[in-house]
Amino acid sequence: MKPTESEMEILQVLWKQGPSSVRTVFEQLDKKDVGYTTILKLMQIMHEKGMVDRDTSSKTHIYVALISKENTQNQFLDKMIDTVYNGSTARLVMQALGNERTSKKEIEEIKAFLKSLENN
């Protein structure tokens, strides 16, 4: 089950912060152009879908991500490689590296990673 765009933004906060109230998720989201109850509703829907669990023992419910960051990211990645890059991982990677956004430091990280791949 693939999270929607908005759900993904909420998951990012939950993954980074750990268990959180709706309020703190709302505050982390710079997406302040939407109301509090919108985020609340979204998180309730995510609960219905089984993406998050929640502790309702106190008035303020605490939500926690049930799906893993790695799995979810991979899911998006695979879909993207298929529908946007026609199945070619290499093309995606090279276009990502061609981006101006990628710093020297990141390039070095990637090279190191490739070396470590070789050694296995």
Add this chain to the structure above:
Amino acid sequence: MKPTESEMEILQVLWKQGPSSVRTVFEQLDKKDVGYTTILKLMQIMHEKGMVDRDTSSKTHIYVALISKENTQNQFLDKMIDTVYNGSTARLVMQALGNERTSKKEIEEIKAFLKSLENN
């Protein structure tokens, strides 16, 4: 303006084949679980949105992509890096490379690409 999932599938065909009729796009799409008029309608909407142009001089209209493959892919990539990878290109790339899907040949391509980046 970001193409939807279905629009992306159609664009893939137009990019690969060049100018095409609705019929040939429909046939290329293994997405045969939807009807012909569905694809027709989607392509008409894409025309309204300005994603494609069309030649209506003969009965069978010929559609051509107006947005470039590179730009569109980059758009998706940027969005993905932001919403799924919290802005880190390196993490996306490393996860992509960690995939089993990536062949030795592709890895070599990427190494070569990194070298060519260095020389500029």
Add this chain to the structure above:
DNA sequence: CTTTATCTACGAATTGTTTCGTAATCAAAT
């Protein structure tokens, strides 16, 4: 105890996407 603030629940409106049925048009074949 009463007021105030915060929270949840829930329904409903809105918006966007996908789907297809039907009618009209056109061209080719009979």
Add this chain to the structure above:
DNA sequence: ATTTGATTACGAAACAATTCGTAGATAAAG
């Protein structure tokens, strides 16, 4: 000319995602 087949146009239904208003519950502050 008439039929047949392929095409476009168009409206509308079905579905999904997003948004928010309002009501009711609960806790904290006065």
